[in-house]
Amino acid sequence: MKLVLLLLEGMVVSLQIFALTLIFAIPLGLIISFGRRSKNIIISGITSIYISIMRGTPLILQLLVVYFAPSYVFEAKVGRFTAAVIAFILNYAAYFAEIFRGGIESIPKGQYEAGEVLGFTKLQVFFKIVLPQVIKRVLPPISNEVITLVKDTALVTAIGVEEMFRVAQNASSRVSSVQPLFVAGVFYYVMNLIVAQAFSFAEKKLNYYR
Amino acid sequence: MEMIKATDIYKSFDGNVVLSGISFEVNKGEVVAVIGPSGSGKSTLLRCINLLEKVDMGSITVEDDVMVCTNAQGRAVYADKKKLREIRLKIGLVFQSFNLFPHYSVLDNIMTAPISVAGVSKAEAQKAAMELLIKMGLEDKANAYPCNLSGGQCQRVAIARALALKPDVLFFDEPTSALDPQLTNEVLKVIRQLAEEHMTMVVVTHEMNFAREVADRVIFMDGGVIVEEGKPEDIFTNPKKERTRAFIRGFIG
Numbered sequence: 001m002k003l004v005l006l007l008l009e010g011m012v013v014s015l016q017i018f019a020l021t022l023i024f025a026i027p028l029g030l031i032i033s034f035g036r037r038s039k040n041i042i043i044s045g046i047t048s049i050y051i052s053i054m055r056g057t058p059l060i061l062q063l064l065v066v067y068f069a070p071s072y073v074f075e076a077k078v079g080r081f082t083a084a085v086i087a088f089i090l091n092y093a094a095y096f097a098e099i100f101r102g103g104i105e106s107i108p109k110g111q112y113e114a115g116e117v118l119g120f121t122k123l124q125v126f127f128k129i130v131l132p133q134v135i136k137r138v139l140p141p142i143s144n145e146v147i148t149l150v151k152d153t154a155l156v157t158a159i160g161v162e163e164m165f166r167v168a169q170n171a172s173s174r175v176s177s178v179q180p181l182f183v184a185g186v187f188y189y190v191m192n193l194i195v196a197q198a199f200s201f202a203e204k205k206l207n208y209y210r
Numbered sequence: 211m212e213m214i215k216a217t218d219i220y221k222s223f224d225g226n227v228v229l230s231g232i233s234f235e236v237n238k239g240e241v242v243a244v245i246g247p248s249g250s251g252k253s254t255l256l257r258c259i260n261l262l263e264k265v266d267m268g269s270i271t272v273e274d275d276v277m278v279c280t281n282a283q284g285r286a287v288y289a290d291k292k293k294l295r296e297i298r299l300k301i302g303l304v305f306q307s308f309n310l311f312p313h314y315s316v317l318d319n320i321m322t323a324p325i326s327v328a329g330v331s332k333a334e335a336q337k338a339a340m341e342l343l344i345k346m347g348l349e350d351k352a353n354a355y356p357c358n359l360s361g362g363q364c365q366r367v368a369i370a371r372a373l374a375l376k377p378d379v380l381f382f383d384e385p386t387s388a389l390d391p392q393l394t395n396e397v398l399k400v401i402r403q404l405a406e407e408h409m410t411m412v413v414v415t416h417e418m419n420f421a422r423e424v425a426d427r428v429i430f431m432d433g434g435v436i437v438e439e440g441k442p443e444d445i446f447t448n449p450k451k452e453r454t455r456a457f458i459r460g461f462i463g
Contacts, residue, residue, distance in 0.1 A: 116262065117302070119328075209313050
């Protein structure tokens, strides 16, 4: 019972990383997708290099860089938790950006034209007509990313954040048994069941149109 | 009275000339049919007047507002954004592929522009939208979504959506080309009804019988120029130009 309580405490930290990442990485991803689609080659170049690096290097390495680099370069110290959240946001925003780009580019040109002809401003066209349809289309790939994110939070042990996986590892070596790790595995699985349910509910909600 | 006057319009895409010196006008209350082979520039002409494309050269005036004119260097100069928005609202456009907003109900499709663009109150917009739906014979579909409608019903909703902004002139870009003959008829019926109400309309169409019956004037375009224009009976029974004759013969057989 004590183990479960310890793990739940660790889970709170995991969930904080999870929630903060989503809250910031989704809007940031949307902004990066605009940059990637920009006609300005400097903006689209920078964003595509950014996406390429974030997707092309291990997240665990990015965690280490965000945590250690500031102290080498500026002699400034970043907290473990803060570093973990920043690294996750930067990494996930790159994936979300590509998902949004795909979603935005899949909306037929006629939707933009119809909005334009009806006198909508560019912003109105995007927020009233394009974005709602994009959200419906990107839900399946986004749910993939969110499920991966739940599991990826375990990586922050690399910079010593005390979240659920770390707690389970410590407990496991203390009692010389894999049982704590197994229980943690069940907890991750349950979290992802809830995530998958939430997405399937959202998809059903948006099923009223095609 | 001239409602739209376009003079010497030139437009090319990547060196491919689509409109080479088109001039025409639309008078108030008139129905103009634009016919011609695919790729003759008919749709591009409509899209230029609707500001979906920008002309390379030429001038367009809508009522008394100058949309675009050509300066001494031969370049097209457009009016400022605010003016263009004003002009745009005077002209409605109905697309070949309807382009309804799939995430909005039929009623919302019609109401959204009056509310967010013209600043009409929600209650008023809804009342007007219902009236338009009754006119289109679709009052029972107010809460349906476009994915549940037939093509003909979609196109009638699209017409209602364009009419909701009370445009002075309505453009149709091949409104029935995506429809089978039966659905085509229900859409043509609506356009005919609008013609009886003296709505000013420009219809790009391949429906020759419809053009003949409904249009006050027919314009035959080919290769980016207006080859011939005139009353439907002249164009269809007694065309002056060989190209027109060949085209019409191809249709009537």
